[in-house]
Amino acid sequence: MRGFSRQTEETLGRLLVVDDDLVQRTVAGKIGAKIGYDCLTMPSLELAESVLSRETFDVMTVDLSLGERDGVELLRFVADRGLQNMAIVVISGCDGRVLKSTRRVAQGLGLSVVGVLSKPLNLDELKDALLLPRPKRAAANVPSAAIVVSPERIVDGIRQGEFVADFQPKVELGSGKVVGAEALARWRTREPGIISPTAFIPIAEQHGLMPELTDAVFASAMSQGRKLIDRYPDFTIAVNVSGSLLSDLTLPERIEDVLRRQQVPAHALIVEITETTAMADVDLATDILVRLRLKNIGTAIDDFGTGYSSLAALAKLPFSELKIDRSFVHGCEADEDMMKIIEASVGLGRAFNMKVVAEGVETAETLAAIRRAGCDIGQGYLFSPSLRLARAESWVSQRNEFVAQRAAWMGEQRQAISAPSATVTDGVGRQRIEAAHG
Incomplete structure (x- = not known):
């Protein structure tokens, strides 16, 4: 164990270096101290x-090979x-696929991996990783009264019309x-206000209330969504x-009865169904599913790729x-491996004449990647x-107005x-309308 004091007036926090290689942990400790960390080095997992x-x-660097133990x-x-809340930099001499898989393990554990570096270690890459923004410390949890969800309360909520639908937009990537x-x-x-589906769905499932609950959500989705469908004839609502x-x-x-009552085509x-459920x-x-399709109702396989029989589901179900x-x-x-899965999924979708939807798009970089994938x-x-x-x-109206403009x-x-003989305009108008939409 050895400590290195920071060499700057301002501190970046505390850095823990875990590596069984004396030279590498010393170098990492000195780099951390040079850029503003109070650093402590450790030679073993124990x-x-x-x-x-x-x-x-605040930050830990860890070599995946720690003698007879490992960094995982x-x-x-x-x-x-x-x-x-501690940011982590993973270091290893293993091949790239092992490093990527290690990142996924860490993310699955809820950890924040800010860098995955291969050996021989590039010192500039280590410095850059240590200077990356770290996750903000979570605010202290404020104790709250436990929400007791009973079957009787769910039944009463259905009668009172408390189960409703919110809407998350789906954007066509080609046109926007x-x-x-x-x-x-x-x-x-x-x-207590809004109750999470994770709190009431399992209770409804356990007590056989899903038919009534599903009918209530379907009715809410269709009665509210009808306004969007009436305005945009090709608009679809997924439930x-x-x-x-x-x-x-x-x-x-x-389902057809709900559509008839709400006057929705x-x-x-x-209708969205997870693949594990379908199989x-x-x-x-x-x-x-065949009868739904015969009624001209669309069907989607949700969470594709997370179950045990994705290909079988595509081959057997319409x-x-x-x-x-x-x-x-x-x-x-x-992540090249994830991109390969996405590209393969797009290919499968095309082969089965299906539209392909990417869920969880959160950054412009991800958007560009799924566009390239098709x-x-x-x-x-x-x-x-x-x-x-x-x-x-309001959101749909503004977005589609922008696309039309x-x-x-x-x-x-x-x-x-x-x-x-025409002169092309300078594009100021386009810049103005794109400023609010990216």
């Missing part, structure tokens, strides 16, 4: 665990100790136009169906839309979170360029 049990650090064990220890939205179930009560309902052979008729609805009983799922799970989309621009539609926080109807209507402007420029 000593690192001991100091992490007593002290706090230390990552699990960090997660078990609740040290998710909003072409649909996913309806997300919400339970709005006076006390998730619980796995417990995929064995209910009356489901197609009940069948083609404006997409639980293929015969029943096929029966239900889906019209494939939704790539966010676990593949998030950060895909920096995805048709994007959905995620980069565009918009889930919105209540009034905000959704941009298309008109580009058409004018093409005409101007094709005209022999």
Whole structure:
């Protein structure tokens, strides 16, 4: 164990270097001290665990090879100790796929990996990784009263009309136009307010209340979504169906009844089903999905790639839309393996004549990557979170108005360029309308 005091007036915090190689941990410690860290170095996993049990650090660098132990064990220890606020730089002489997989392990544990560096170590890359912004410390959790969700309370909520749908927009990547939205179930009560689906869905499943709950959410989604569908004829609303309902052979008729009551055309609805749910009983799922398609209702395979039988689901079931799970989309621009999965999924979607939707689009870099891969539609926080109807209507209207203005402007420029004596405008108008939309 050795310490290095920072060599700057301002501090970047505390750095822990874990490496069984004396030269490498010394060099890393000195670099950390030079740029502003108070640094402590540890030669083994056991000593690192001991100091992490007593002290706090802002950043840790860890070599994946620690003698007879390995760095993944230390990552699990960090997660078990609740040290998710500590940024981590992973170092290893292993091949790139092992490094990428290690990053995924760390992210799966809820850890923040700010750098993955290969040996021989590039000192400039180490310095850059240590200077990257670190995750903000989470505010102290404020204890709150536990929410008790009972079957009786759910039944009462259904009767009171408390189960409603919010809408997360789906954007066509080629044009930028909003072409649909996913309806997300919400339970709005006076006390304690909004209750998360993770709190009420399992109770409803356990007590056989999903048919009534699904009917309520469907009715809310269609009655509210009708305003968007009426305004934009090709607009679609996607609604998730619980796995417990995929064995209910009356489901197609009940959905059709909701559409009839709300005066919504069948083609404006997409029923989303997870692949694991669909494959639980293929015969029943096929029966239900075929009848939905015969009624001109769209069907989407949700969370594609996360189950055990993705290819079988595509081959056996008549889906019209494939939704790539966010676990593949998030950060895909920096992960060649994830991009290969996305590109393969797009190819499969094309082969089965399906539209391909990428979920969890959160950055411009991710958007550019899924566009290059050929995805048709994007959905995620980069565009918009889930919105209540009034905000959704406003957002969709503004977005589609912008797209129309941009298309008109580009058409004018093409005409101007094709005209022999025309002068092309300077594009200020286009810059003005794009400023608010990116």
